[in-house]
Amino acid sequence: MSQTPQDPQRPAPDEGAPTPAELARAREGxxxxxxxxxxxxxxxxxxxxxxxxxxxxxxxxxxxxxxxxPVTVFVGLTGSLVGALAGAVVAVVADRRSTR
Known part of the structure; x- marks a missing residue:
């Protein structure tokens, strides 16, 4: 199979571009x-x-x-658990606000 060389003056067709019919059906998102x-x-x-x-x-x-x-390590680990929970709660609240 031989391929024909493309004309350097003409751009290659964009295979991923939507057709005019697809653009007519498109909705704003x-x-x-x-x-x-x-x-x-x-x-x-x-x-x-x-x-x-x-x-x-x-x-x-x-x-x-x-x-x-050891007290520093224990309180630091406890603080990290509480902080992880607080971060997750903040993320859920931010996610709920993004759907409005």
Whole structure:
């Protein structure tokens, strides 16, 4: 099979372009800007962990048998869980508002 070379002056036909009949049937649409849930949850985890660690480090010194390190880790992990939940709630609220 031989292919005919295309004329360099004439542009190649665009196979993905709609036909005039398809354009006549087209309707105007709305773009829905849905939030990215993973990013909201990730930011919530980071902010929650940061707030938890700062609460322990800047708060009053609580005497424990374990020391300050394990308490910091525990409160940081708890803060990250709460932050993930808060980020997910914010994403759901943003998603509901985008459908209006």
């Amino acid at each position: 709305r773009v829905r800007r849905a939030p990215r849930y993973r990013r909201f949850v990730q930011v919530g985890v980071l902010l929650g962990a940061l707030v938890g660690v700062l609460l322990v480090l800047l708060g009053p010194d609580v005497p424990t048998e374990l020391g300050r390190g």
